[in-house]
Amino acid sequence: MKLTVCWNWLGHLLPPACSLCGGAFSHLAEEPFCPGCMATIICLPQARCSCCALPFASSSALSPHLCGRCVQQLPAYAVTYAAALYQGPLRSVIGRFKFQQHPNLDRPLAGLLLKYLPAQLDVDLLVPVPLHPFRLRERTYNQALLLARELGRVRRLPTAHDVLGKCRSTSPQQSLSAAQRRVNLRGAFVLNRDVRGKKILLVDDVMTTGVTVDLCSQVLLAGGAARVDVAVVARAPLG
Ligand SMILES: [Zn+2]
Ligand SMILES: [Zn+2]
Known part of the structure; x- marks a missing residue:
């Protein structure tokens, strides 16, 4: 001591x-x-999906439009704010934050995200993507909650740690396709609080396929949320 x-x-x-x-x-x-x-740190290019922020291969300036995947199945959330591409040293530092017991990386990583969040956010509540209690016991902290709390502290917005719960433990998703992830996560998220009429910013560390945040958004909107946007530190270049 x-x-x-x-x-x-x-x-x-x-x-x-x-x-x-x-x-x-x-x-x-x-x-x-x-x-x-x-x-x-590689910033997200301007040429990206107007919903899921997936970077487009062509960097030519085009009017805002959706990627092929969002055209096929429009996500439940409206907009994604992402600070940078999930590549290089940023990818390693997020790995350390998440898997190697470095919760103190919340401040610089949230700081990076804050640089790219609009100055005026039309949001009532920050909601982190939940971890299953088993994973939480293993890791001892939810990295998405730490990021949400830091964003809330700086932007003076409330963070609700228990709005969403993960009621089912799911297998690791790294090697799964978007369709497989959707099956893996089906019914995994539950709503624990009244969110009727609330404009919510859903917070996570990384967005890869976007299936997790889409399913969480569906649960929030089904519970009466007025709108859900997503904020992540890093966006994987290929969903
Ligand atoms: Zn998209
Ligand atoms: Zn350095």
Whole structure:
């Protein structure tokens, strides 16, 4: 206990480090990572789906339009805000945040997302994508909740940690296609609170196929939510 206190106290005295590369970096800086690391983060191109933010292969300036997948099956959410592409060092740092017990990465990662969120958000409530209680016990924290809380703290918006629940444990999804994910997650999310008339920003760390956020949005809208938008730190380039 004494050691922990001492270490925390020392932590305040040591020069703050960039949480991506470990290099010296002022915590008073406006950017979430050091300039070298910020240069490795690939922003989402302007040419992207107007609903799920999937980057288009062609970078030519076109009027906003939907990707092929959203044309086929329009997601329940309206808009996706994503800070960067799920690639390179950002992908590794999100892996550390999620799987290697680094909950303190919530602040820089939320900071990155905040840079790309509109200054004026028409939102009543932030809702994180839930984890199944079994996974929560294993990981000890829900990374989406940490991000939502940090966004809420900065933007002065309420975060509701228990609006959505995951009632069924599902197999890992990394290797599954969008259709397989939809089957894997069917009926997995439940609504625990009244959301009638609320404009909700659903928060997660990464969006790959978008199936998880779509199913969560369906549950929220079925419960009477007025609108659901999605905010993620990183968007996978290929859904
Ligand atoms: Zn760095
Ligand atoms: Zn799309």
